[in-house]
Amino acid sequence: MNMPTETLVENQNSTAIMSMVQAIRSAMDVMLERDPKVVAFGQDIGYFGGVFRCTEGLQAKYGRSRVFDTPISESGIVGIAVGMGAYGLRPVAEIQFADYVYPAYDQLASEAARLRFRSAGQFSAPMTVRMPCGGGIYGGQTHSQSPEAIFTQVCGLRTVMPSNPYDAKGLLIAAIENDDPVIFLEPKRLYNGPFDGHHDRPVTPWSKHAASAVPEGYYTVPLDSAAIVRPGSDVTVLTYGTTVYVAVTAAEETGIDAEVIDLRSLWPLDLDTIVESVKKTGRCVVVHEATRTCGFGAELVALVQEHCFHHLEAPIERVTGWDTPYPHAQEWAYFPGPTRVGAALHRVMEV
Structure with a gap:
């Protein structure tokens, strides 16, 4: 499978083999270090490192004021992100599973997506909402949904879903830097690839891209x-x-x-x-x-x-x-x- 070629900004010669989980963690690490306005939060993402370990070690590195746990309240998590974004921060909020986002949908569709327009450009919501999506872990009805369509029809939201570690990191950095709210969907079946298209077959040569060489520093993939x-x-x-x-x-x-x-x-x-x-x-x-x-x-x-x-x-x-x-x-x-x-x-x- 051909990998996309993008222009790297920094550390062009320094790469590491990463899974998608590692690439997502690397993107947040890069942005937490580069920009003091970036904060990350959600259920269990601090000390525990997230249910899929995407934020493992980040709280220890950046402290509890930059990477912190929240109550089990999706509407509260997204509402906090809207307020933080409006007042100058760049929040990265995690919804533990995409299936849990529905209580927060009003905050996304009625507040985050409309803030720039309804304030005549005085405010925006530069926020990223990460959420694992799709099946493959036998999680049943409440841990396996793919709700991307409900976001794509909301004017003011950007919706992204990567398929490989390289794109996951580059797109997440671009999302965090974007001045509009971005829904960042992470396919769970690809978190710790490789994946060859079948769940019961050996890995084929091209599927190595599900765990592939990723630049360790800053770069972006266009949104x-x-x-x-x-x-x-x-x-x-x-x-x-x-x-x-x-x-x-x-x-x-x-x-x-x-x-x-x-x-x-x-x-x-x-x-x-x-x-x-x-x-x-x-x-x-x-x-x-x-x-x-x-x-x-x-x-x-x-x-x-x-x-x-x-x-x-x-x-x-x-x-x-x-x-x-x-x-x-x-x-x-x-x-x-x-x-x-x-x-x-x-x-x-x-x-």
């Missing part, structure tokens, strides 16, 4: 830029997060020359890269883990139809999770896997 992780000419696959690896596996197993695009930033969306690819291939498959109805894939299908209609050689396909409550006992059947994605690739090629 509005997609990455072509597998060039191809037959069909465009639009995806993000964990299903990037599923799509690449499906392309390799079917032998179809699919161009796989990792969106990285769901909103703002890199529409230019999408349109250029679909106009070249004439076919499109959309893959994501979230439920099908009103999932983010529906927006992608609409955009491709609007901008590429005269170039399409086949109907656009979607491969997604089921429209059901999260099925704990059938978790791996629920996920779009290479078999389901491969079938979609064959369908669009047969038209």
Whole structure:
């Protein structure tokens, strides 16, 4: 899988092999050291280091005034972040699981997202809300959801989901530095990769990028830029997060020359890269883990139809999770896997 190339700002020659957890921790370490206005907080992220250990050691290094625990109150966590951002800090708030964010949704949609507009530019909310998302840990209905679509339709929020450690660190640094609120979604299945697209198969060579070389210092990845992780000419696959690896596996197993695009930033969306690819291939498959109805894939299908209609050689396909409550006992059947994605690739090629 081709890794994105970005311009590094510092420590260009100093890299380390990192998992996504380590890359996220490194991003926060870099920003806590660079900018005294950066603070991090959430349930158990201080002394304990977070349920997935993304903040391990940061409180010991920067103190309890910079990295601290909060009560179990998601609306309070996000509300505090809005206030901190409005008065000059750059808070990084963690919601322990994306499933827990719903009590805080009003703070995000009604306060954080609208602050710049409703204050005529006098205030903004330069805050980042990190949250683990998706399944893969047998966490059941309340620890496995993929709620990205509810954020992408809120004007004023940016929504990001990385698929590899390099992007995770660069995007998180860019998010912390951004003057608007950023929803930073972290796929749990990729936290401690590698992942080869199957849960029961040995690691394939390209999957090493789920644990890969990451610059140890400061660098950023643009918040509005997609990455072509597998060039191809037959069909465009639009995806993000964990299903990037599923799509690449499906392309390799079917032998179809699919161009796989990792969106990285769901909103703002890199529409230019999408349109250029679909106009070249004439076919499109959309893959994501979230439920099908009103999932983010529906927006992608609409955009491709609007901008590429005269170039399409086949109907656009979607491969997604089921429209059901999260099925704990059938978790791996629920996920779009290479078999389901491969079938979609064959369908669009047969038209």
